[in-house]
Amino acid sequence: MAAIQVIRSEWTKIRSVASTVWTLSLAVVVTLALGMLISALSRNEFGTMPARDRISFDPTYVSFAGMALGQLAMIVFGVLVVSNEYSSGMIRTSLAAVPQRGAFLFSKVAVATGLALAVGMATSFAAFFLGQAMLGSLSTSLGEPGVLRAVVGGGLYMTLIAMFSMGVAVMLRSPMLSLGILMPFFFIISNILGNVSATKKIGQYLPDQAGSRILRVLPRVGEDTPYGPWGGLGIMVLWVAAALAGGYALLKRRDA
Amino acid sequence: MIELEGLTKRYGDKLAVDGLTFTVRPGTVTGFLGPNGAGKSTTMRMILGLDHPTSGDVRIDGRHYDRLRDPLTAIGALLDAKAVHGGRSARNHLLCLAQSNGIPDGRVEEVLDTVGLTSVARKKAKGFSLGMSQRLGIAGALLGDPRILMFDEPVNGLDPEGIHWIRSLMQSLAAQGRTVFVSSHLMSEMALTAEHLVVIGQGRLLADTSMADFIEQNSRSYVRVRSPQREQLLDVLHGAGITVVEAGGGLLEIDGGKAEHIGELAARHHVVLHELSPRQSSLEEAFMRLTAESVEYHAHADPAEREWAAGWKTEV
Numbered sequence: 001m002a003a004i005q006v007i008r009s010e011w012t013k014i015r016s017v018a019s020t021v022w023t024l025s026l027a028v029v030v031t032l033a034l035g036m037l038i039s040a041l042s043r044n045e046f047g048t049m050p051a052r053d054r055i056s057f058d059p060t061y062v063s064f065a066g067m068a069l070g071q072l073a074m075i076v077f078g079v080l081v082v083s084n085e086y087s088s089g090m091i092r093t094s095l096a097a098v099p100q101r102g103a104f105l106f107s108k109v110a111v112a113t114g115l116a117l118a119v120g121m122a123t124s125f126a127a128f129f130l131g132q133a134m135l136g137s138l139s140t141s142l143g144e145p146g147v148l149r150a151v152v153g154g155g156l157y158m159t160l161i162a163m164f165s166m167g168v169a170v171m172l173r174s175p176m177l178s179l180g181i182l183m184p185f186f187f188i189i190s191n192i193l194g195n196v197s198a199t200k201k202i203g204q205y206l207p208d209q210a211g212s213r214i215l216r217v218l219p220r221v222g223e224d225t226p227y228g229p230w231g232g233l234g235i236m237v238l239w240v241a242a243a244l245a246g247g248y249a250l251l252k253r254r255d256a
Numbered sequence: 257m258i259e260l261e262g263l264t265k266r267y268g269d270k271l272a273v274d275g276l277t278f279t280v281r282p283g284t285v286t287g288f289l290g291p292n293g294a295g296k297s298t299t300m301r302m303i304l305g306l307d308h309p310t311s312g313d314v315r316i317d318g319r320h321y322d323r324l325r326d327p328l329t330a331i332g333a334l335l336d337a338k339a340v341h342g343g344r345s346a347r348n349h350l351l352c353l354a355q356s357n358g359i360p361d362g363r364v365e366e367v368l369d370t371v372g373l374t375s376v377a378r379k380k381a382k383g384f385s386l387g388m389s390q391r392l393g394i395a396g397a398l399l400g401d402p403r404i405l406m407f408d409e410p411v412n413g414l415d416p417e418g419i420h421w422i423r424s425l426m427q428s429l430a431a432q433g434r435t436v437f438v439s440s441h442l443m444s445e446m447a448l449t450a451e452h453l454v455v456i457g458q459g460r461l462l463a464d465t466s467m468a469d470f471i472e473q474n475s476r477s478y479v480r481v482r483s484p485q486r487e488q489l490l491d492v493l494h495g496a497g498i499t500v501v502e503a504g505g506g507l508l509e510i511d512g513g514k515a516e517h518i519g520e521l522a523a524r525h526h527v528v529l530h531e532l533s534p535r536q537s538s539l540e541e542a543f544m545r546l547t548a549e550s551v552e553y554h555a556h557a558d559p560a561e562r563e564w565a566a567g568w569k570t571e572v
Contacts, residue, residue: 002358005326009356016348017341089339092306093396096333097356099305099322255307 006098006107014081014111023077024119027158028126031070035127038065039134046138056221059140060150063131064215067154068187070123071161071208074116075182078165081112082247083175095256105248109166113159120158124151146217149229153214160236161186164207167243171250211236257281257435258303258331258404262312265298265459272298274459275312280437282403285430287450287467288439289543295459296439297335300408304333316404326357331404332397337389342382346373346392349381350399359400367395386413394425404435411445423449443543455546462546474542479513482506482531483522492525493518507531 014020042062046054085091098104128151132139142148169178186208193203203209204225213225213232227235258280265273273295280286290296301307303314305321316324316331324330340349350364368374371391376384381392390410397405407426411419426449430436440446446453446467453470455463463470478501483489486506493500493510498518501509510518515534522529 005358006356009352009354012348012352012355013341013344016345016352017343019343084341088341089336090341091339092301092304092335093339093353094356095306096304096335097328097353099324099327253308255301 003103003107006103007111009097010107010111013108014115017084019080019084020077020115023073023080024115027070027073027077028119028123030073031064031066031123031127031158032130034066034069035063035131036066036134039063039131043135043138052221056218057138058216058218059132059135059138060128060147060217061215062135063128064124064150064154065131066127067124067158067212067215071158072183072187074120074158074162075165075186076179077116078112078162079169079175079178079182081108082166082169083173083178086173087175092256101251102248105170105244105251109163109244112166113163116162117155117159120162121152121155123158124154127154140217144217146229150215150217153229153233156233157211157215157236160211160233160240161208163240164236164243167240167245167247170247171243205235207236207239210239257317258406258437259315259318260299260303260312261314263299263302263309263314264311265295265302265307266310272459273302273309276456276459276461277312278454278461278464280404280435280454281452282435283430283433284451285426285436285438285449286452286454287446288437288454288456289441289443289446290439290456290462291441294441294456296441296456297408298459299456300333300335300406300439303406304331304335326359326400328353328357328359328400328402330400330402331406332400332402333406333408334390334393334397334410335406335408337386337393340381340389340392343380345378345380346384346395347377349392350395353396354399357400363399363401367398370398371395387415387418390414390418390422394422402434405429405437407436407438409439409441411440443539447539455543471536471539471542474546475539476537476541477512478535478537479510479515479518480531480533480535481508481510481518481522481529483508483527483529485527488525489522489527489529492521492527496521509535 172178190206190208193199194209210232214229260276263276302309368377410422426436503509519532
């Protein structure tokens with residue numbers, strides 16, 4: 001069983017279902033539209049902002065405002081790529097064709113990750129350029145220090161959030177259960193834990209809180225995170241590795 | 257060839273498959289018979305490496321399933337016709353299976369043609385009837401042109417035309433020298449397709465024999481006699497030490513008797529016979545008999561097991 005065969009097969013699978021197209025399109029549209037809207041609003045409000053906010057104004061980060069919502073579509077993409085196999089019963093057909101469960105899982109994850117990376121990176125660059133166009137005189141450019149890092153980081157962040165969702169979905173199998181846990185967690189709970197002072201010490205190590213540090217060119221005023229942009233992304237990578245390792249261990253042991 | 261050795265699967269404290277040992281050989285259709293819940297599907301999932309055995313071993317042509325290189329080219333299986341992503345077209349479903357096992361893309365069109373789905377190849381599988389889904393599942397099993405084929409209850413939900421098609425397909429696959437292993441809970445279905453029989457009940461092996469031997473060993477052969485001089489005939493038979501069973505309607509049945517012997521006996525005593533025929537009970541009856549024995553064997557088991565035995569009879 002050559003790995004390339006399984007990767008080709010997973011590519012056929014992913015391109016032949018509608019959910020791939022609509023989840024990824026939604027991620028692009030939401031991230032771009034919301035980013036443009038918030039950028040335009042920020043430009044109009046800038047004059048009335050407190051001085052403290054004006055000093056720390058981060059035009060790159062503002063143009064990524066849509067990612068908070070766009071990442072939810074990436075989560076749905078990651079979950080459905082995996083749990084489609086379980087909800088349809090296809091998993092038995094798939095594992096009968098590819099009984100090496102490691103090869104099956106990692107080919108699937110590799111193909112979905114490649115696609116998420118292409119879409120995520122394109123979305124991040126597009127969100128940046130469209131956002132800057134909306135910001136007008138407040139805009140920045142890729143040549144400014146730290147900006148390119150943030151834009152590339154945005155694409156990596158979107159990809160990693162999809163990968164984390166894949167790992168969780170392999171462990172939980174059910175799409176409803178996976179989405180029911182991941183969506184509220186990343187949309188609400190993690191933000192509360194990461195911003196309330198009582199829980200911040202721990203909350204800042206959550207995958208999205210740590211990973212999204214790279215989206216900022218400037219650190220927040222008064223921020224004292226113990227990691228930098230790449231350090232934060234590294235923490236997110238560890239979460240992804242743990243989720244996938246957990247998924248693999250369960251897949252290997254479980255009856256299909 | 258599929259070889260099972262002491263194959264056992266335990267779910268919690270329930271033994272679903274209990275020490276199965278048998279071999280499925282090439283060139284014939286082997287029927288795998290047992291009531292629903294007897295452990296047939298679990299056994300088939302273990303053969304495909306989907307479920308891990310609690311103990312014991314199963315090998316495909318001498319190898320464990322996960323050691324097969326491109327397994328679809330060695331063994332093709334239809335377990336659950338609905339185990340397909342409904343949003344994917346029939347063609348793409350088969351294409352992803354073919355690619356995973358290095359089977360040329362062109363083979364997809366061939367098997368679609370074999371099962372008669374060419375005209376709906378681009379349609380999404382969720383719109384398929386059960387019969388069409390079964391055909392798609394069979395196309396998937398044939399994809400790698402494997403030497404071994406395994407079908408789990410393939411005729412369930414099919415119309416008579418579909419049933420006929422599957423029967424002749426299985427027989428022609430066996431005639432080509434392939435190993436064909438097919439499960440059913442209907443004896444009558446097996447009688448029409450299988451030459452060899454493996455019968456299980458409650459996960460245990462009850463019989464592993466040729467169809468002919470199964471009938472021979474499990475069926476009751478008797479002689480049926482009808483006579484206008486019934487009382488005289490009974491006296492003669494009793495006199496000869498022969499046990500007679502009254503079957504109603506003036507019919508007498510003699511277990512294990514020889515028609516020649518009874519005819520000669522009647523002639524010697526000048527008893528007129530209107531009917532004298534050697535008979536064998538039907539396959540269904542043979543099946544019931546085998547089950548009855550297994551029920552007796554479990555006579556002191558818990559009520560759930562007796563319920564199972566009752567379920568057996570209503571199904572057959």
